Amino acid sequence: MHRVAIIGGGFGGLFAARMLRxxxxxxxxxxxxxxxxxxxxxxxxxxxxxxEGQIAPPIRNVLRRQKNVTVEMAEVAGFDLANRxxxxxxxxxxxxxxxxxxxIVAAGAGQSYFGHDExxxxxPGMKTxxxxxxxxxxxxxxxxxxxxxxxxxxQREWLTxxxxxxxxxxxxxxxxxxxxxxxVLPRDFRRIEPGTARVLLFDGGSEILAGFGDxxxxxxxxxxxxxxxxxxxxxxxxxxxxxxxxxxxPGGDVERVAARTKVWAAGVQASPLARMLAEATGAECDRAxxxxxxxxxxxxxxxxxxxxxxxxxxxxxxxxxxxAMQQGIHASRTIKRRLDGKEPQPFRYRDLGSMxxxxxxxxxxxFKGLRLSGILGWLMWLLxxxxxxxxxxxxxxxxxxxxVSFIGRGRSQRTIxxxxxxxxxxxxxxxxxxxxxxxxxxxxxxxxx
Amino acid sequence: MHRVAIIGGGFGGLFAARMLRxxxxxxxxxxxxxxxxxxxxxxxxxxxxxxEGQIAPPIRNVLRRQKNVTVEMAEVAGFDLANRxxxxxxxxxxxxxxxxxxxIVAAGAGQSYFGHDExxxxxPGMKTxxxxxxxxxxxxxxxxxxxxxxxxxxQREWLTxxxxxxxxxxxxxxxxxxxxxxxVLPRDFRRIEPGTARVLLFDGGSEILAGFGDxxxxxxxxxxxxxxxxxxxxxxxxxxxxxxxxxxxPGGDVERVAARTKVWAAGVQASPLARMLAEATGAECDRAxxxxxxxxxxxxxxxxxxxxxxxxxxxxxxxxxxxAMQQGIHASRTIKRRLDGKEPQPFRYRDLGSMxxxxxxxxxxxFKGLRLSGILGWLMWLLxxxxxxxxxxxxxxxxxxxxVSFIGRGRSQRTIxxxxxxxxxxxxxxxxxxxxxxxxxxxxxxxxx
Numbered sequence: 011m012h013r014v015a016i017i018g019g020g021f022g023g024l025f026a027a028r029m030l031r032x033x034x035x036x037x038x039x040x041x042x043x044x045x046x047x048x049x050x051x052x053x054x055x056x057x058x059x060x061x062e063g064q065i066a067p068p069i070r071n072v073l074r075r076q077k078n079v080t081v082e083m084a085e086v087a088g089f090d091l092a093n094r095x096x097x098x099x100x101x102x103x104x105x106x107x108x109x110x111x112x113x114i115v116a117a118g119a120g121q122s123y124f125g126h127d128e129x130x131x132x133x134p135g136m137k138t139x140x141x142x143x144x145x146x147x148x149x150x151x152x153x154x155x156x157x158x159x160x161x162x163x164x165q166r167e168w169l170t171x172x173x174x175x176x177x178x179x180x181x182x183x184x185x186x187x188x189x190x191x192x193x194v195l196p197r198d199f200r201r202i203e204p205g206t207a208r209v210l211l212f213d214g215g216s217e218i219l220a221g222f223g224d225x226x227x228x229x230x231x232x233x234x235x236x237x238x239x240x241x242x243x244x245x246x247x248x249x250x251x252x253x254x255x256x257x258x259x260p261g262g263d264v265e266r267v268a269a270r271t272k273v274w275a276a277g278v279q280a281s282p283l284a285r286m287l288a289e290a291t292g293a294e295c296d297r298a299x300x301x302x303x304x305x306x307x308x309x310x311x312x313x314x315x316x317x318x319x320x321x322x323x324x325x326x327x328x329x330x331x332x333x334a335m336q337q338g339i340h341a342s343r344t345i346k347r348r349l350d351g352k353e354p355q356p357f358r359y360r361d362l363g364s365m366x367x368x369x370x371x372x373x374x375x376x377f378k379g380l381r382l383s384g385i386l387g388w389l390m391w392l393l394x395x396x397x398x399x400x401x402x403x404x405x406x407x408x409x410x411x412x413x414v415s416f417i418g419r420g421r422s423q424r425t426i427x428x429x430x431x432x433x434x435x436x437x438x439x440x441x442x443x444x445x446x447x448x449x450x451x452x453x454x455x456x457x458x459x
Numbered sequence: 460m461h462r463v464a465i466i467g468g469g470f471g472g473l474f475a476a477r478m479l480r481x482x483x484x485x486x487x488x489x490x491x492x493x494x495x496x497x498x499x500x501x502x503x504x505x506x507x508x509x510x511e512g513q514i515a516p517p518i519r520n521v522l523r524r525q526k527n528v529t530v531e532m533a534e535v536a537g538f539d540l541a542n543r544x545x546x547x548x549x550x551x552x553x554x555x556x557x558x559x560x561x562x563i564v565a566a567g568a569g570q571s572y573f574g575h576d577e578x579x580x581x582x583p584g585m586k587t588x589x590x591x592x593x594x595x596x597x598x599x600x601x602x603x604x605x606x607x608x609x610x611x612x613x614q615r616e617w618l619t620x621x622x623x624x625x626x627x628x629x630x631x632x633x634x635x636x637x638x639x640x641x642x643v644l645p646r647d648f649r650r651i652e653p654g655t656a657r658v659l660l661f662d663g664g665s666e667i668l669a670g671f672g673d674x675x676x677x678x679x680x681x682x683x684x685x686x687x688x689x690x691x692x693x694x695x696x697x698x699x700x701x702x703x704x705x706x707x708x709p710g711g712d713v714e715r716v717a718a719r720t721k722v723w724a725a726g727v728q729a730s731p732l733a734r735m736l737a738e739a740t741g742a743e744c745d746r747a748x749x750x751x752x753x754x755x756x757x758x759x760x761x762x763x764x765x766x767x768x769x770x771x772x773x774x775x776x777x778x779x780x781x782x783a784m785q786q787g788i789h790a791s792r793t794i795k796r797r798l799d800g801k802e803p804q805p806f807r808y809r810d811l812g813s814m815x816x817x818x819x820x821x822x823x824x825x826f827k828g829l830r831l832s833g834i835l836g837w838l839m840w841l842l843x844x845x846x847x848x849x850x851x852x853x854x855x856x857x858x859x860x861x862x863v864s865f866i867g868r869g870r871s872q873r874t875i876x877x878x879x880x881x882x883x884x885x886x887x888x889x890x891x892x893x894x895x896x897x898x899x900x901x902x903x904x905x906x907x908x
Contacts, residue, residue, distance in 0.1 A: 042877070042880055042881060043875060043876075043877055043880045044599065044600075044603060044873070044874070044875045044880060045873075045874050045875070058512070061510035061511075061512055061872065062510075062872070062874040062876075063507070063510055063871045063872035063873060063874050064871070066874040067873065067874075068599075068647065068873045068874075070647040070648065071647050071869075071873065074646045074647045075646075077649075079649075080649045080650070081606075081649075082606070082607055083600075083603040083604075083606075083607070083875075083880060084607060085881060100604065100607050101600060101603070101604065101880060101881055102604065106607060138877050139874055139876055139877065140876050140877045140878055143876070150493065150517075151493075151532075151550060154493060154532040154550070155532075155549065155550065155551065157530075157531070157532075158531055158532070158533060158549050158555060197523045197524075198517065198519040198520050198523045199519065200526075200528075200529045200530075201529070403859075403863050403867070403869055403871060404871070406859070407856065407859055407871065410852075410855070410856055410859065414852050418852070420520075420852055422512045422513070422852060422853070422856065423510065423511070423512035424493070424494075424512060424516065424517045424520065425493070425494050425511040425512050425515040425516075425517075425588055426492060426493045426494070426532075427492075427511075427588055427589050427592070428491070428492055428587050428588065428589045429589055431491055431492045431493060431532060431550060432491060432534060432550055
């Protein structure tokens with residue numbers, strides 16, 4: 011039986027696997043986590059609207075009825091393209107070999123700090139469930155700290171939130187931090203007025219929501235400002251540290267903004283697997299680490315290997331879920347065509363547009379010629395997001411979460427873990443435990459020697 | 460205005476605060492986390508039935524309408540009983556002083572490993588949200604590892620689960636691991652049969668559910684065995700390490716059980732604040748670190764200081780939520796009586812019995828003379844738990860979660876975080892980040908010097 015290995019259970023990998031459901035192939039889908047992440051809603055986990063389970067169901071559960079798929083939780087470490095074999099690492103560190111006949115690599119992208127990885131300490135990105143939970147602890151924790159603070163300057167620092175990057179993700183998280191502070195939290199605090207929190211959105215370009223066209227971008231910006239978000243375009247981040255951000259404005263002047271909580275939604279960096287593929291095949295790799303693919307998404311000299319989604323580059327396609335899905339489907343179709351003795355066809359992208367929820371009941375939607383905003387845009391946003399969420403129950407409970415948050419004034423997921431609450435870095439938190447672990451393993455060595 | 464400080468937002472602290480809602484007092488409630496934890500349902504977070512938000516709503520949200528309460532997220536570090544002042548630490552490490560006229564200490568209890576803290580590395584307890592999320596990652600991750608494992612012995616190790624302690628918590632988590640493996644997971648895996656997982660429940664006593672009386676305990680045990688849980692009474696844990704447990708059986712023989720996943724539900728240790736109170740007032744402290752209180756829950760020589768719930772000892776009262784609630788209410792009543800110039804009255808416990816859910820549709824309930832089991836017991840369990848859950852929306856969404864899990868075969872919260880998935884201890888996970896953090900703070904020092 012023809013063996014297809016798929017790396018990554020995101021939109022690209024999942025849609026590739028599903029397209030093979032009736033094919034006479036054996037599929038192995040490898041992912042380093044157990045979940046299919048609905049990345050476009052991560053900001054709702056970070057702001058307490060949804061739980062992680064609602065946007066990250068187990069891949070093996072999503073694919074449970076597709077009997078030709080085996081799901082493996084392991085991290086791919088390298089390729090042996092000549093012998094058609096992957097090497098991977100399981101969570102206990104032990105190795106694993108996965109042979110294949112066709113390979114679809116859909117490993118996505120992480121955050122890029124444009125050469126300033128030290129920013130990541132103070133400004134987490136928005137790419138994984140871990141990121142979203144970390145941000146949730148920081149955002150909600152900032153209000154807790156402000157409530158305890160006596161010094162008005164420090165209180166202001168805790169009540170200032172900076173979002174870097176004015177694409178859909180940046181706009182959505184800025185909008186939700188603003189709604190959290192203005193609609194949800196005011197009743198709960200005694201000393202501070204959460205509604206006075208500042209939310210600043212910095213973008214290097216001349217406008218936010220650049221891909222949406224001037225009119226829609228303008229509407230989005232106005233709605234965001236109505237919520238109280240301060241938009242600073244033409245502003246480049248020059249430094250980020252514990253207590254604030256330094257920003258170079260359009261005039262070249264550098265301003266310091268004191269803010270304890272920072273969110274990074276600015277750049278992406280393809281999975282390191284993209285560069286490995288480029289090196290192994292001689293394909294180009296761009297500045298964002300994306301590997302250039304052939305017109306059918308395969309790699310030069312390796313028609314059996316495909317790279318799809320955020321980790322590949324092809325004629326200026328945007329880094330959106332829709333590209334990953336369509337390419338995943340295309341790669342699987344190409345494999346099926348080959349098995350049927352047919353020629354592969356080039357990938358053609360059907361642009362279904364883009365959308366961003368600015369606030370409750372307001373979204374901007376650019377769909378073919380259609381441009382929607384306001385409540386109509388929001389309803390479209392709602393329908394599309396529900397359609398792409400996986401699982402009936404997740405859909406039902408997500409509607410619940412939205413009802414609580416958008417019609418009501420609640421946020422059902424406001425738990426800060428003990429680790430986050432104590433402001434302990436994980437390293438301090440488990441220091442004691444690590445000490446024990448070391449003692450225990452020394453004890454085990456002694457016994458066996 | 461008379462100032463009441465309450466330490467802890469669990470059942471004791473929360474009910475104490477509520478009892479003061481119409482009193483002419485200023486209440487400060489201090490907790491190291493932001494949530495009121497519904498501890499009796501922690502095992503459902505650990506087994507993917509509920510999200511953390513559903514059982515751990517923010518204390519300040521629960522008390523939002525009670526205007527005489529201020530909630531502060533800080534960890535109490537010490538008492539100055541002479542000057543009626545608490546010292547606490549905020550999450551950024553800075554100090555905080557809280558003066559009071561009356562003090563209610565309701566800091567609860569953590570897990571006790573009976574002098575073997577090294578077990579905690581391999582067998583987390585069930586006391587905090589962090590514990591439950593850690594266990595969720597381990598329990599679900601064990602099936603992932605088994606699916607990848609080729610060696611049948613190692614596969615068996617991954618598919619063996621040990622629960623230590625046969626009280627309600629141990630019974631409930633053992634039952635839910637069994638239902639997870641038999642009802643939920645089988646469809647999702649290809650190589651292993653999750654239903655063959657072994658779940659062992661060890662208890663040192665002669666029967667599990669000891670407090671429920673022979674008949675009910677026997678019914679609980681039979682139901683658990685019907686689910687496939689192996690109950691080993693008269694068994695004392697002699698050692699726990701990475702790959703298993705050593706158990707001393709009733710005959711004195713030591714057996715080794717190979718099991719990767721262990722849960723500790725055996726002993727409790729009162730909050731360290733109990734010992735501090737004992738030392739400051741000369742009160743007794745028992746082996747579990749609980750401070751002995753006067754008949755009105757106050758401390759000797761300090762009628763203005765109360766200790767309630769799991770951290771105090773009083774004539775053999777059990778460590779259950781009901782005691783904490785009633786004592787919290789009693790302490791607040793005593794404060795009100797004093798303000799009205801009345802004499803304090805001794806605390807009298809109204810025993811409302813105890814209950815444990817053994818499996819879906821089956822619970823054992825001991826309520827006054829009444830002893831229920833089976834579906835009737837389960838309905839009673841359901842009603843009581845819904846009644847004590849906080850918040851209408853939490854109740855509604857919890858019914859949803861139960862419907863999915865008990866009528867359906869789903870578990871809506873199966874996400875394993877990246878940190879857990881990669882089997883990285885937090886220390887490795889953020890190693891890179893810590894390195895950066897160090898560099899960054901060195902840089903900051905250089906600049907300022």
